[in-house]
Amino acid sequence: MADSTATIDAAGIDRWIRAFATAVAENEGMLTRLDSAIGDADHGSNLARGLKAVLAKLDGSPPEGPAALLKQTGMTLVSSVGGASGALYGTFFLRMATAAGATDALDQAGFAAALRAGVDGIVARGKAEAGDKTMYDALAPAVDALDAALGGEDFAGALRAAAAAAAAGRDATTPLQARKGRASYLGERSIGHQDPGATSAALLIAAAADTLG
Amino acid sequence: MKKLINDPADVVSEALLGMAAAHPELRIDHENKIIYRADAPVQGKVALVSGGGSGHEPLHGGFVGPGMLDAACAGEIFTSPVPEQVMAATRGVDGGAGVLHIVKNYTGDVMNFDMAAELAAAESGVEVVAVVTDDDVAVQDSLYTAGRRGVGVTVLVEKIAGAAAAEGRDLAAVADVARRVDAAGxxxxxxxxxxxxxxxxxxxxxxxxxxxxxxxxxxxxxxxxxxxxxxxxxxxxxxxxxxxxxxxxxxxxxxxxxxxxxxxxxxxxxxxxxxxxxxxxxxxxxxxxxxxxxxxxxxxxxxxxxxxxxxxxxxxxxxxxxxxxxxxxxxxx
CATH class of the missing domain: 3.30.1180.20 (Dihydroxyacetone kinase; domain 2)
Structure with missing residues (x-):
């Protein structure tokens, strides 16, 4: 259904984060298996542990407004996950919070801009470029697809396009040679493995499509 | 697996209890898993903070004391500490002359120390300079990888920069000698x-x-x-x-x-x-x-x-x- 007035309030952000947490919990073993091939076999368990802490905060007395929720999520991930994934996902949510600003609800353009600010934060933190075989390879096409589809009537459709682009970006990491993170030490031996970070990042965008459209 | 442990989940925290019991000259924040020299902060001295995943002992906690580190943050085994830990340690050792972070070049360590330095500067105005060690020649092609790993030279950087701080050099000078050691190792x-x-x-x-x-x-x-x-x-x-x-x-x-x-x-x-x-x-x-x-x-x-x-x-x-x-x-x- 055409819905050009859809807005994303704190309840929407709450749904999105919970859906992401569920997806990570369901795919924890798969993420860790992917990470054991080219990393240190803890991406699934680390992220699942961090999101469990995030859910505990959401179930407690969550702050009001989308920005405060995003900030709380970012701080919790930063302080409970550790390693590179904690810093990167934490930075993503913290930068989203800053971009969201003091508002009760984001409009579609505001959400897309906040999402892009989060992805820009990941780039600033991790210095990744397209094709380095990282989470950025799923997120960059996703924010581009969302922006391209925005002006239309159908926000749900725009989010689905973003999720499809993230999934395609994730799949495209398999033939790449890693240039960032621990996988990069493998050199050519990293070729032929799907990147675990791009995989969890695709889950994040898919969760947005499932809950915010 | 045969190990002298009680529960895999408690290895780091129980080892810290042992360090506290064995070394009264250290002060340990068990909640944040930080090892301090007992007299920290030392007023007027540049303070040195390092840290990293556990499992590399005596690095880093075993190098806390006069002439070397002021504090060390212990992460989970082979997992970098988190920014909150590093921030707490940074605040805990600052004696007004600034804080040097010594960071081994691993993606997670570098990012978490970066975030801690940003947060520490924003929240408390503590001046922080980070030196990253990257001495491992086994990593070739640094342009196409995360770069050389920080290994053995880290011990030497902590000793030599620690001595420079102990003799009263300022933060820029202590950071300079730390970088020179890394570059020459x-x-x-x-x-x-x-x-x-x-x-x-x-x-x-x-x-x-x-x-x-x-x-x-x-x-x-x-x-x-x-x-x-x-x-x-x-x-x-x-x-x-x-x-x-x-x-x-x-x-x-x-x-x-x-x-x-x-x-x-x-x-x-x-x-x-x-x-x-x-x-x-x-x-x-x-x-x-x-x-x-x-x-x-x-x-x-x-x-x-x-x-x-x-x-x-x-x-x-x-x-x-x-x-x-x-x-x-x-x-x-």
């Missing part, structure tokens, strides 16, 4: 066996009885190559040659030669290896003026060793000889 390691992370319960990688891994890091990451088991003399060649071909160690004020145990190799074998290394260096025209032999930056119970060479200048040599009083290194006091 090179390392290469090898493994005879893998190691077992307690929570994982099984060895990180499989290494057959008749093979050794050359060019390993300190987390059971893969090395440059696997070769058949060889006599110590040949292993020493495999470690020293890539170091000498990466940097000219002849001339100057001489070299510090450091043979490090990975955790599961006895001192007997480390001294045997030191002899082989010293022989190669003598033949190569490298003058050794200081040595360090023992397990100082380890990888749990991994058997194997690493070789670090540091090309000294007069300043570094004097700072190396300066008094130090920590659980892991202690002389001149």
């Amino acid at each position: 090179r390392s290469m390691g090898m493994a005879l066996t893998s190691c077992t992370v307690p929570a994982a319960g099984r060895p990180t990688f499989d290494l057959p009885d008749d093979e050794i891994e050359i060019g390993i890091g300190i987390h059971g990451e893969p090395g440059r190559r696997r070769v058949p088991t060889a006599p110590a003399r040949e292993v020493a060649e495999m470690l020293v040659e890539p170091i000498l071909s990466d940097l000219d160690f002849t001339g100057g004020d001489g070299v510090l030669a450091f043979v490090n145990g990975m955790g599961g190799t006895p001192l007997l074998e480390l001294y045997l290896m030191y002899n082989e290394v010293a022989t190669i260096l003598a033949k190569s025209g490298v003058t050794v003026v200081r040595s360090l032999v023992g397990p100082y930056i380890t990888s749990l119970e991994m058997a194997g060793c690493s070789v670090t060479l540091l090309k000294l200048d007069e300043d570094m040599l004097r700072l190396w000889d300066a008094p130090v009083r920590t659980p892991g290194l202690r002389w001149g006091v």
